[in-house]
Amino acid sequence: MPEDVEMNDSQPQPAAAPPPAASTLQHLKEIASVIEAGSLTKEVRRISRAVRLTVALRRRLAARDVAAFLAFALPHSSEAFARLSSLLPKEDGSEMDVDSAAPAAQVSIKHGLPEIEIYCYLLVLIFLIDNKKYDEAKACASASITRLKNLNRRTVDVLASRVYTYYSYVHELTSSLAEIRGTLLALHRMATLHRDELGQETLLNLLLRNYLHYNLYDQAEKLRSKAPRFEAHSNQQFCRYLFYLGKIRTIQLEYTDAKESLLQAARKAPTTARGFRVQCNKWAIIVRLLLGEIPERTVFMQKGMKAALAPYFELTNAVRVGDLELFRAVAEKFASTFSADRTRNLIVRLRHNVIRTGLRNISISYSRISLADIAKKLRLDSENPVADAESIVAKAIRDGAIDATIDHANGWMVSKETGDVYSTNEPQIAFNSRIAFCLNMHNEAVKALRFPPNSHKEKESAEKRRERLQQEEELAKHMAEEDDDDF
Amino acid sequence: MDPKLVEVTQLFSRFKAAFARNDFDTCVDLLSQLKVRLTKFPSLPPSFQQTPNAVEELKIARDIYEHAVVLSVKIEDQDAFERDFCQLKPYYMDTCGIIPPSPQEYPILGLNLLRLLVQNRIAEFHTELELLPVTALENPCIKHAVELEQSFMEGAYNRVLSARQAVPHETYVYFMDLLAKTVRDELAGCSEKGYDYMSIAEARQVLMFSSDKELHQYIAEEHPEWEIKDGSVFFQKAKETQPCKEIPSLQVINQTLSYARELERIV
Incomplete structure (x- = not known):
């Protein structure tokens, strides 16, 4: 990449x-x-x-x-x-610069x-x-x-x-990245000692990239978690950092956090950085699938990414349907693409999500279904499909993928009624987090405003200054009065 | 030949003899002596100095640590396994090009994967897996561990248990036995959530106990909150999210005040 x-x-x-x-x-x-x-x-x-x-x-x-x-x-x-x-x-050098x-x-x-x-x-x-x-x-x-x-x-x-x-x-x-790791670490230490935050940011990203190039996720995470953190100075570096962070978290199965980082990286990246955004999207799609979400169709139809995301589109389709056979076919068909993207191992992990989605579809459509039927629908091919189905269902219940209970004696699964989410505090919490996000965004924007230093003060003399202050005072008074009128 | 190397070689052959006799106490004793001797070799990780004996030293050191790992499995010491494996790992990762790959590499890497699975350290399992090249995934030892993990994640515990018959290496049996216990804990956790109640006979079968007594003992030790009455086990379900009857007024007031404050700043 x-x-x-x-x-x-x-x-x-x-x-x-x-x-x-x-x-x-x-x-x-x-x-x-x-x-x-x-x-x-x-x-x-x-x-x-x-x-x-x-x-x-x-x-x-x-x-x-x-x-x-x-x-x-x-x-x-x-x-x-x-x-x-x-x-x-x-x-x-005959042609000296004219x-x-x-x-x-x-x-x-x-x-x-x-x-x-x-x-x-x-x-x-x-x-x-x-x-x-x-x-x-x-x-x-x-x-x-x-x-x-x-x-x-x-x-x-x-x-x-x-x-x-x-x-x-x-x-x-x-391809001699491994050789410079020591130098980069030394430079990072130097930048930290000099309080050169931009340098730290850049070097940390380079080091993460260096480690991830060799799939050294463990070292990357150890460095990342111990390196000093501060507010990002450069948007590009921050995007990269988020992308690497997302990758590390994906490998370490922290999908929720990984999704957040990857989506943010994809959103923050400038539109010209197409290759980077494609990478972010690929990873984000897989992470969302691993989380049991189905990415919207618009994700795959983004301008200029359609061809690159096509294999992932078919993969998503297979997971959405919950069909193990289709999933296997897609994984095989695009094996070389997935290997090149280094997402092959993640695709292997998806297998159990395919089963989950299938199971969820069943649990939504049936209020009661026998375990033998579940095994048949999921196409579990093993010597003891019913026992397999039972333990798979039990695990899905424990992980919160479906809301149901198993009746062992009768060998069936009973789905529970879904509760009304508006009777809980959930909407209130969601609403609050959105408001907080907007307010935060506004504050950040205000902070980011920049004015040329002293540009308005240089020209004014002491007299003009007094005049301006007076005007301002009047204006303030005027506004205060208006405020009073309003109430 | 370097006298230190000769000494280590001799000591190591004594170790191997004891190892073959299954005399593990002697082995542990000799091993710690060997490890001390190894610290005197400058060509070993992390310094990797280019000495004339480097290849020989690296080879014998790798061999020693490989034996150490296998020994730790035989004496069933998981902590020692982890330590020895950590010491062995640089020989697999960073000595490419200096010494030829070891035939023991994949069995031991697979063993490590299995250990991580047994200890339910799935994140590390995947981190280790990423380090392996694509060709390594075809190796039976690695494949065994990868397939186990898949079945484990799916919840197909029967498949995990039946895999014990098909272990690719004799040393794997120890971890497979441990895995059975992990599986039992998982099953217990799943049953707790999945079932309202279960008859004792069924519970015994699901949790793979041979007698009711063992089952009772297990419940008393691991899940004292389960209730046994009328010949059935009743699982105490975790409290479900209750629809809220009360408005969390204090929280709402705080939130509203903070909105007001922020809005004031904007206007």
Whole structure:
């Protein structure tokens, strides 16, 4: 599933791309000045913007642009310059950049900012990965990680987290993920000590991904449960975290929690991250089936996912009908798909859900039915179907799947009347949880609002200020009066 | 040859001799000596140092721990089994490419799966299962455990019990016997919910007791809340959700107040 590493970051956004008139190099220089501004004013937000702008440029990067940018951004005597230049593929340098001479918007930046240096590493790394030069990319990534270990600046964190992601990604592409686990753990510890929350988030996800790549669910869960938790900084990282969490919980049979995580991950993921959402949906479908729910038809008909979810659609159908034969046929038919998705073992677990659903259908339609008939309807093929049916029914009752009692002497199952749910406190509780959700959502939205700092204060003089305050006071009084009138 | 390795090899052959004689006390004694000796090998997990003797050392260490696991089954010590298995596991997972896979690998992994099933640690069972490659699922030892788990989850307990006749390895019998007890507990739990009452003879049959006395003893020990009268066992059902007659006023007031507070913030 390489898609989900990429998620939306890799999607070039044509709308955001600047007009073609400006050259790539010019853009890079502008980005560099954004980073510089961010570094000097200590505004992390600007650096995130620079990373976003770079992603938009990604498709158009050429070796000579990157080389020219390095020459522009890094002091020629620096170690980083020498190392990064040597990693870039050599092209005939005869065609020196014409645009750099263009006086239109000449940007110059201060040399020696660590942010710019790390940005250069990141740029070269992205470039090398896109050009499939994995060995060079690995060298570049390791060099940048070594450099990052000596830096402790909050403004570097954003760039660093991107470097970590590509570091892990290039190792995944060359299937050597196991080698970097130690480094990632060390980096995670460092990020924790530096209180670099974005870095912690990113590294935790990379580690989880690393473990899950080798199906090491046990280690993944141990790390996850012990790593420090805080409110998510980046939506993408949070989505990934939820997805991994959902997977771990599914394996460990905590289906209710797993469903919640997986559905939330699928909902929160940006629409461009199609591959990721397909993965989330596949897992969510299985978990819901394991919980005994039947996902709605609309889940399978989502735009762009229909083909990918088709095997799961047939599987759902088999579970819905409660037909063991059909289920077996579907599982066999799509065995290779399920193996590739690594959901095969989960599908095996579904078998008893098929029986459950069949049993539930029987219990709803009959108020009393003999155990022999149940065995026949469920197509239990064993030497002693009645005894099997009896214990299966007993277990289903205990697990709360059906509401019935067994009459052992007569060998039949008696279904109970379903009670009226509105006579209990259930609706009240459900209603409360929904209200709480909406209120919480509103509060989160308010918290997320951001205003440019001091933008309204700078311009006003002391006199104007007094005037404004007076106006506000009047307005407040006016409103208070109106309020009184209302009552 | 390294003198330490020679020493371990000799000790291990004594251990194997005692093992063959079924002299388990000597075995346990020798095993603890062996384990101490093993700590001196630098090439073993977790350090994995590249020494000239690495292959030999890893092989003998794996062999020792495999025997330790089997020994723990023979002396019926589940805790020792868990400890030894944990020590053995890195040899299966992380030594690929250094030493050839052991022929004992799947029987022992299957044994571990069975143990997790017996202890009703289903989540760990599945976590372990995920670690196995697809081809391993075809192995009779693994397949046996996987099928048992399926029948167990379905509630087809008869199938679980009849699987005892078809064990793929002699060491499995111990856990299969334990599994029978787990199954009995499960059956008791299910019966409690599934039936209102049952005659003593039927209960004896369902719970697989050979005499009424055993049944009475079991009920007294495990389920003292069950009532025996008129030749039948009456299961005390857990209280069902009563339709609520009272409005939980305090809770509702609290909730409403909190809504009011939140709304005030919004407006």
